[in-house]
Amino acid sequence: MADKVTRTPRSRPPRKWPSMAEVAAHAGVSSQTVSRVANNHDNVDETTRAKVLASMQELGYRPNAAARALVTGKFGAIGVVSFDVGAHGNARTLGAIADAAREAGFSVNFMGIRAQTEAAVRQAFQHLMLQSVDGIVLVESRVLDTPSLHLPSTMPVVVADGDTGHEYATVDFAQARGTQSVVNHLLELGHRSVHHVSGPPDSFAARRRAEAWERTLVAAGAPVAPALWGDWTARSGYLAGRTLVQIPDVTAVFAANDQMALGVLRAMNEAGRSVPDDISVAGFDDIPEASFFEPPLTTVHQDFDVVGRHCVTLLLEQIEHRGSSPRRLAVEPTLVVRASTAPPPA
Amino acid sequence: MADKVTRTPRSRPPRKWPSMAEVAAHAGVSSQTVSRVANNHDNVDETTRAKVLASMQELGYRPNAAARALVTGKFGAIGVVSFDVGAHGNARTLGAIADAAREAGFSVNFMGIRAQTEAAVRQAFQHLMLQSVDGIVLVESRVLDTPSLHLPSTMPVVVADGDTGHEYATVDFAQARGTQSVVNHLLELGHRSVHHVSGPPDSFAARRRAEAWERTLVAAGAPVAPALWGDWTARSGYLAGRTLVQIPDVTAVFAANDQMALGVLRAMNEAGRSVPDDISVAGFDDIPEASFFEPPLTTVHQDFDVVGRHCVTLLLEQIEHRGSSPRRLAVEPTLVVRASTAPPPA
């Protein structure tokens, strides 16, 4: 591109890291021996190994991941595609995945999704495959048609907290059971019915919670009022709460997550309703702050760390033996009763 | 390792992706031309380009990032080392970094830190360099001696929300100004002094907020009571709050983040103190839930998205021209007055 007179001598970084060959020369062995030491092969004499390690140390040798990946076909990396990490649950799951991955010697290639379109997810997947990962975890999928992602069948995938209607491995919470436990808790307290503030309809977790809520009510012969749809934010919970206070006979509200429950609490307070004396409110997730809400929130505890670790476990299973049929794991959530639920007013 | 009789024929993935050579053969051109098309060089005839693109499409060609990185020395990836992503601010920053990075064509290699030791950070850095990134962003550093990380001088680094006493580029909030604005807000309301619930002492952000709090009080000639140290969690704020209610003359509390402020609110309520009538409480961060606390929290708004984008900007600057001296950017936080602060009781 420039004139050839200048003879641009290929813009190499002035100080490159030493290569195996340089370490080998320094240690007086072949580069293959250095490779064996670097990969902890056992067929190396201890004396030689020590000599090589010393040279590595002295020269500050770092293996080049790109070269290694090129020849092995493995990248030592897993991709994580996640919706809004501003959401507590997603962030925690990501953190747990990263921890588990690191312990397994993998790094994590993170890709956030802003737009909730299938195109965005597909693009993220493709970008990750470009970036070369050995497998992908999809967190909180909101894509209706996961199978249409056109993933090569060779790419291991684990779906966390998402759709289950596909052939991929999945890890998620037993949403139904968790939901059932809160709703039943409220019914057992004597409430005739339980109103529901749901998450966004395009979220699988939200939909399953809503479905379980409805099923539980129906099973108990309780009337089912239409759910109010929120978007996981406290604000949407607040707006739903303002609607709820205008509906007569509302004595119990189950919000699909704790943030929305917080919004409901606020709306109740603004409307002069006492929680739990006038109205009981329960959430889902058990974020660390839930015990400090006003009043402390009854909710369903989810162990995101376990979910994250399971994701990595399942993914590594598939990476190790490509043929293995993907498994499904469910993590049991537990009801945590605090001060925001009580029997309905007499 | 296994018996050699089996003649394991090198375990290639049965269906590998097509290489440039295959695309080239299919399109009837040289692989170099394919390379030019793949990299959008302009010295390719439009007819040829179209032919190559068609072949790429048909064969499903994906460039191999490892091979590309090996020859270019660039990886198209930035590393992010962050403390607890369960913390809202860190998660948001990470999300913003990921977004900005993706827009710039970079992927994000995430590495979480659990242990708050220098060794853990150093290990994370080294792991990232192994994984081959073009630069690193360190979020919420709690390491006292950042320069001792022994990073090669060639590795671009940006420190977000951390120590500023080093030669790395930094992006953070004008902690001092934000703190000053809340503290002055409280003083102007008529409070004689302001108590402080600080973040952990090993966090730079916490330390700077505490210092600014103290300076502001001193500048105003107000008495300075010792700060109570928390750990960013609502629980620690709650514990601090329980201590505060036993101290006479406390009329205003500034917590170093919103979660701790929430804990303080809870402690006040438990102790029968009214906020803001008896005691004013202010936080820092303006998490989305803050408007829905009981009462809605006066706090300092931080725009994490801007911080994240700035991080990427500064990092790319260094990656592009290695020589450039690292810059420092500060993001202005803004005071958000809500219902948790008021004049002290008469």
Added chain:
DNA sequence: CTACGCCATGTTTACGAAAACATTTCGTGA
């Protein structure tokens, strides 16, 4: 004592892409 085999180590090659270098094909001005 010798041959066989295992162990430590060395040599060659492949991985896929892009830089460097080389060649061909034109169009244009002298």
Added chain:
DNA sequence: TCACGAAATGTTTTCGTAAACATGGCGTAG
């Protein structure tokens, strides 16, 4: 008309590593 240069394209080399293959030394069983 021919030389010259720019544009398009092809050929060779390089990156750092690990697999595949090759070799030499040494202990031990026959």
